[in-house]
Amino acid sequence: MFKDLDPILHSQLRLAVVSLLVSVKEAEFTYLREQTNSTAGNLSVQIQKIKDAGYIEIEKKFKDNYPQTICKITPAGIKAFEEYVKILKQYISKK
Amino acid sequence: MFKDLDPILHSQLRLAVVSLLVSVKEAEFTYLREQTNSTAGNLSVQIQKIKDAGYIEIEKKFKDNYPQTICKITPAGIKAFEEYVKILKQYISKK
């Protein structure tokens, strides 16, 4: 009945990040920071964890002289997100 | 866009417990333990937290000579669960 929820995704900030990336495919660090209303420190740590899980790729380059970090969802990330949603629905569709 | 998820409910075990209680209204400790596949220790700690948040009531009595702990959902608990689900859907309905 209550299957385990993927602990990587069962975190408010990581879920928000992956949710965003599932729809936009790729985004800048600063965009993710604004959209999720998180601190840079927290976001930095969390995207590393999502990357370590293989759910996103992180590319670092420079844009207009400033460092730029771009995150892209991977196929594994999309799959994990969909699976998470599926399982989560068993929790919240009381019945 | 990403409103905060109630931290009391954003925990696998606590969410499962409240989800169960929303549908059955009240349940024994042992029933919750079986349904959620949790250890007694963890369940004991988590239902206390849910109670401290005012989402459930805990009644202790004896049944057939054994201690019996019964958990009941409160109106605040139902409201919190519904609000949690509402907010969560903003996270998972990628768009």
Added chain:
DNA sequence: TTTATTTGGTTTATATTATAAACTACTCTA
């Protein structure tokens, strides 16, 4: 032009949370 501020992050330290292990208290059975 040098110092202050801003950008775009990372690292580290601490607080919070979850979980497992150990424990309590009583009951039943042989």
Added chain:
DNA sequence: TAGAGTAGTTTATAATATAAACCAAATAAA
């Protein structure tokens, strides 16, 4: 009356999240 089982609680530890401090470079201001 010793051993195993029931129904939990408490405590110690591991894992996680978060805030604060830091870094390196760029730009603005004095």
